[in-house]
Amino acid sequence: MESGPEFLGSMWVRMAWISSIGRYGVDSVARYGRVLLMLVDTVRCTPQRPLRFHLFLHQCLHVGVYSVPVVLVTGAFTGAVLALQTASAFRLFGAENLVATVVALSMTRELGPVLTGIMVAGRVGSAMAAELGTMRVTEQIDALHTLATNPVKYLIVPRVWAATVMLPCLVIFSDLLGIMAGRFIMVDVLGNSPVAYYKRTVQFLDFEDIQIGLIKAALFGLSLALIGCYQGYSVRGGAREVGFAVNRAVVSSIGMIFVINYLVTAYFF
Amino acid sequence: MADAARAEIINGSGTIRLDNVWTRFGGEESWIHRGLSFDVRVGESFVIIGGSGAGKSVLVKLLIGLLAPERGNVIVDGIDIPHATKGDLYRTMKHIGVLFQFGALFDSLTIWENVTFGLQDRGLSDRELRRIATEKLKMVGLRGVEDRLPSQLSGGMRKRVGLARAIAYEPDILICDEPTSGLDPVMSDTISELILQMKERLGVTTLTITHDMTSAYKIGDRIGMLYEGRILACGTPEEIRTSSDPIVRQFIEGRALGPMSIGGEEA
Numbered sequence: 001m002e003s004g005p006e007f008l009g010s011m012w013v014r015m016a017w018i019s020s021i022g023r024y025g026v027d028s029v030a031r032y033g034r035v036l037l038m039l040v041d042t043v044r045c046t047p048q049r050p051l052r053f054h055l056f057l058h059q060c061l062h063v064g065v066y067s068v069p070v071v072l073v074t075g076a077f078t079g080a081v082l083a084l085q086t087a088s089a090f091r092l093f094g095a096e097n098l099v100a101t102v103v104a105l106s107m108t109r110e111l112g113p114v115l116t117g118i119m120v121a122g123r124v125g126s127a128m129a130a131e132l133g134t135m136r137v138t139e140q141i142d143a144l145h146t147l148a149t150n151p152v153k154y155l156i157v158p159r160v161w162a163a164t165v166m167l168p169c170l171v172i173f174s175d176l177l178g179i180m181a182g183r184f185i186m187v188d189v190l191g192n193s194p195v196a197y198y199k200r201t202v203q204f205l206d207f208e209d210i211q212i213g214l215i216k217a218a219l220f221g222l223s224l225a226l227i228g229c230y231q232g233y234s235v236r237g238g239a240r241e242v243g244f245a246v247n248r249a250v251v252s253s254i255g256m257i258f259v260i261n262y263l264v265t266a267y268f269f
Numbered sequence: 270m271a272d273a274a275r276a277e278i279i280n281g282s283g284t285i286r287l288d289n290v291w292t293r294f295g296g297e298e299s300w301i302h303r304g305l306s307f308d309v310r311v312g313e314s315f316v317i318i319g320g321s322g323a324g325k326s327v328l329v330k331l332l333i334g335l336l337a338p339e340r341g342n343v344i345v346d347g348i349d350i351p352h353a354t355k356g357d358l359y360r361t362m363k364h365i366g367v368l369f370q371f372g373a374l375f376d377s378l379t380i381w382e383n384v385t386f387g388l389q390d391r392g393l394s395d396r397e398l399r400r401i402a403t404e405k406l407k408m409v410g411l412r413g414v415e416d417r418l419p420s421q422l423s424g425g426m427r428k429r430v431g432l433a434r435a436i437a438y439e440p441d442i443l444i445c446d447e448p449t450s451g452l453d454p455v456m457s458d459t460i461s462e463l464i465l466q467m468k469e470r471l472g473v474t475t476l477t478i479t480h481d482m483t484s485a486y487k488i489g490d491r492i493g494m495l496y497e498g499r500i501l502a503c504g505t506p507e508e509i510r511t512s513s514d515p516i517v518r519q520f521i522e523g524r525a526l527g528p529m530s531i532g533g534e535e536a
């Protein structure tokens with residue numbers, strides 16, 4: 001039986017637990033609100049002079065070109081494992097020629113964009129949070145301000161748009177490699193007909209599937225760069241806080257990728 | 270109306286005025302500034318001394334509009350900084366050079382790009398910018414470092430590059446946050462000399478924050494001591510040197526024992 005003070009004590013513990021969830025909820029909502037405000041600020045700053053197009057190109061190099069190898073590896077092995085798994089299941093129904101369709105649709109609609117998004121969030125979103133966070137704690141962002149340069153325009157605008165443009169490009173690579181790896185497994189490893197694989201790939205794959213994948217990719221790019229930049233930009237403190245910001249940037253941008261992925265899929269369902 | 274406003278701006282250009290400024294962070298109880306007031310006149314060199322955590326760096330953030338006071342006025346170069354529009358604030362920034370406590374150089378840019386960052390929008394060629402960078406770096410006693418990155422310089426060198434960057438666009442007002450801390454005595458004197466030159470040759474208004482008394486006596490037309498959120502004592506170097514205020518005496522003599530309350534926080 002629960003005695004008075006102990007019971008009250010455990011009640012208090014439970015209430016504290018609930019209120020801390022509540023506070024966490026409020027904090028998260030407030031944080032996403034501030035991320036949206038940063039998006040508004042980014043859009044508003046974009047057309048302001050000077051445009052500094054070279055900063056955008058520089059970021060495209062970092063976000064896009066340097067991410068190609070890791071995206072190729074991810075796409076290829078995903079396509080291959082997808083082909084192997086579906087082949088072993090579909091063989092039971094004698095529907096092996098549908099494997100090509102499964103690989104093509106899954107890669108373009110879901111796996112290509114999501115896995116590319118995750119890899120780039122880990123590679124680039126984290127780097128953005130670390131770089132901007134370090135610039136914040138070493139007063140480089142304040143220095144930009146004193147040199148009459150808007151830090152949002154100088155730092156965030158090029159990063160956000162580079163990621164938004166480059167992610168779809170990376171996803172095209174990932175899709176292609178995935179489909180080619182699927183073909184390699186089905187044709188070269190399991191000895192199926194290359195003609196059938198090709199036919200089954202193009203038969204069911206519409207432009208719309210690819211388009212949905214690319215829309216997702218652009219949204220993933222936008223959100224991972226925005227979250228990475230936000231986390232870095234809003235660091236207060238020192239090296240420890242920069243570490244936390246990087247951590248949060250990766251976790252929350254990957255979480256965001258899953259949410260956006262669901263919403264876009266549901267929208268086009 | 271517009272004319273009146275312009276007249277006021279011209280009157281105020283090159284000056285700094287703080288009027289009964291109260292600052293604190295968030296909803297915290299502790300005030301950083303409690304009614305801080307002082308004036309810096311055109312072409313004057315004003316030095317603020319004060320202990321660690323006295324709110325000196327926070328004062329710099331108020332002057333450049335990165336923080337707003339809860340109460341009081343901050344007028345720099347004739348602009349009401351906390352209430353200025355973004356456009357006005359950036360226009361004012363073009364007349365203010367700031368040397369940050371730790372240099373705050375841009376890691377990803379070379380030294381010459383750092384020094385000429387404030388000149389970017391003037392349509393100068395890279396050659397010309399490099400020439401200006403070399404000239405400004407020479408002024409702060411640095412040679413042959415143009416193509417290095419900030420990470421390849423020592424702390425003192427970084428600070429001098431920070432000063433070169435702050436003076437590169439020939440500001441009307443120069444604000445230096447602890448320009449000599451972390452430098453050897455000779456280099457400290459070089460920097461003090463340079464700040465003095467900015468004032469004497471170019472008529473730049475300078476506000477220097479320091480706790481290096483040698484430097485304070487050398488460059489200050491007037492020295493103000495920031496203590497418990499306001500200016501405790503203010504006067505010429507001679508007046509400060511001979512001050513009878515026990516707290517001022519303790520600070521300038523650098524004694525651990527005395528009436529000064531050592532704030533809980535060290536910065």
Ligand SMILES: Nc1ncnc2c1ncn2[C@@H]1O[C@H](COP(=O)(O)OP(=O)(O)O)[C@@H](O)[C@H]1O
Pocket residue numbers: 236294301319320321322323324325326327328534536
């Ligand atoms: N961003 C901030 N948030 C909360 N407190 C701060 C912040 N920046 C400075 N402070 C506090 O303000 C006080 C003054 O800091 P500062 O101006 O940096 O001191 P100093 O005079 O050594 O330059 C310190 O107590 C510091 O803890």
Ligand SMILES: [Mg+2]
Pocket residue numbers: 325326327370446536
């Ligand atoms: Mg300081």
